[in-house]
Amino acid sequence: MTTLRIAVPNKGSLSLPSDQLLTAAGYRVHRGNRELMIDDARNDVRFFFLRPRDIALYVGSGTLDAGITGRDLLLDADTGAEEVLPLGYSASTFRFAARPGELSAIADLEGKRVATSYPGLVAAHLAEHGVAAKLVRLDGAVETSVQLGIADAVADVVETGTSLRNSGLAVFGEPILQSEAVLIRRPDADEAVATAVERVRRRLKGVLIARQYVMIDYDCPTEVQEAACALTPGIESPTVSPLAREGWVAVRSLVPRDRAPFVMDELWEVGARAILVTPLESSRI
Ligand SMILES: Nc1ncnc2c1ncn2[C@@H]1O[C@H](COP(=O)(O)OP(=O)(O)OP(=O)(O)O)[C@@H](O)[C@H]1O
Numbered sequence: 001m002t003t004l005r006i007a008v009p010n011k012g013s014l015s016l017p018s019d020q021l022l023t024a025a026g027y028r029v030h031r032g033n034r035e036l037m038i039d040d041a042r043n044d045v046r047f048f049f050l051r052p053r054d055i056a057l058y059v060g061s062g063t064l065d066a067g068i069t070g071r072d073l074l075l076d077a078d079t080g081a082e083e084v085l086p087l088g089y090s091a092s093t094f095r096f097a098a099r100p101g102e103l104s105a106i107a108d109l110e111g112k113r114v115a116t117s118y119p120g121l122v123a124a125h126l127a128e129h130g131v132a133a134k135l136v137r138l139d140g141a142v143e144t145s146v147q148l149g150i151a152d153a154v155a156d157v158v159e160t161g162t163s164l165r166n167s168g169l170a171v172f173g174e175p176i177l178q179s180e181a182v183l184i185r186r187p188d189a190d191e192a193v194a195t196a197v198e199r200v201r202r203r204l205k206g207v208l209i210a211r212q213y214v215m216i217d218y219d220c221p222t223e224v225q226e227a228a229c230a231l232t233p234g235i236e237s238p239t240v241s242p243l244a245r246e247g248w249v250a251v252r253s254l255v256p257r258d259r260a261p262f263v264m265d266e267l268w269e270v271g272a273r274a275i276l277v278t279p280l281e282s283s284r285i
Pocket residue numbers: 011012013014051052053069070071072073090091092140157158159160179180181
């Protein structure tokens with residue numbers, strides 16, 4: 001059997017949530033001594049801890065089979081690695097910003113200097129819009145470049161907007177990209193690798209579903225069963241079982257965690273009783 005080779009971010013905002021997700025999915029990624037590589041023999045996986053920016057390169061070239069990185073980093077590297085599952089954390093928007101009022105649309109960047117750590121992504125976006133601008137490639141703290149006079153605008157990751165505000169900049173134009181952590185895989189994998197990557201994808205997806213959903217159980221009279229099930233359609237379909245009590249059924253379904261209190265109110269109002277909500281440990285859907 002082939003040992004799957006998976007790249008995991010070794011630092012930055014992707015690192016901790018990636019470790020937590022993999023651990024919840026049953027993998028052993030704990031690095032007691034900042035190891036660069038860990039063998040998880042039980043799962044037949046070898047994890048490589050790499051800079052998030054480099055992960056798409058390793059996976060795109062087929063050196064590694066799969067990895068976790070940011071969608072923005074994946075597109076910036078443009079290596080042929082494929083996104084197979086959005087992971088929900090390290091979410092951000094990729095935006096243009098300049099001094100408030102100076103620029104208002106992407107076309108205004110014509111002939112201007114744009115600082116960024118994501119030159120591949122920004123060059124592709126500008127070319128798509130037919131805008132010729134000069135890219136200034138920086139490693140980080142991109143927001144400061146306008147104040148220091150080496151750029152007229154920036155293109156950067158925005159989460160809360162605090163970094164932009166602190167540098168006296170404001171976003172303009174349409175967002176370039178919505179980013180989040182993603183599971184990626186190599187192109188042209190053989191069947192054994194493709195199957196093993198699919199197993200990882202299913203495990204991670206199972207944890208994400210368990211985090212997003214809760215199990216709801218309730219009893220209701222058969223005459224309101226349809227109305228109640230409409231409130232709890234589940235992912236596929238609710239499970240309906242007969243109750244010993246004549247004219248009643250028991251229903252079990254998944255509901256989005258943040259909707260659960262509202263669904264409970266609505267179920268009660270249509271006549272459901274004994275409504276119970278239970279968290280999920282994991283799932284395979
Ligand atoms: N403030 C943030 N909020 C959410 N996601 C972020 C934030 N900063 C960076 N990211 C995401 O993290 C990934 C960038 O990884 P990177 O290695 O740059 O992490 P970092 O936290 O910026 O660490 P560093 O720049 O110190 O290496 C990208 O996918 C980016 O969208």
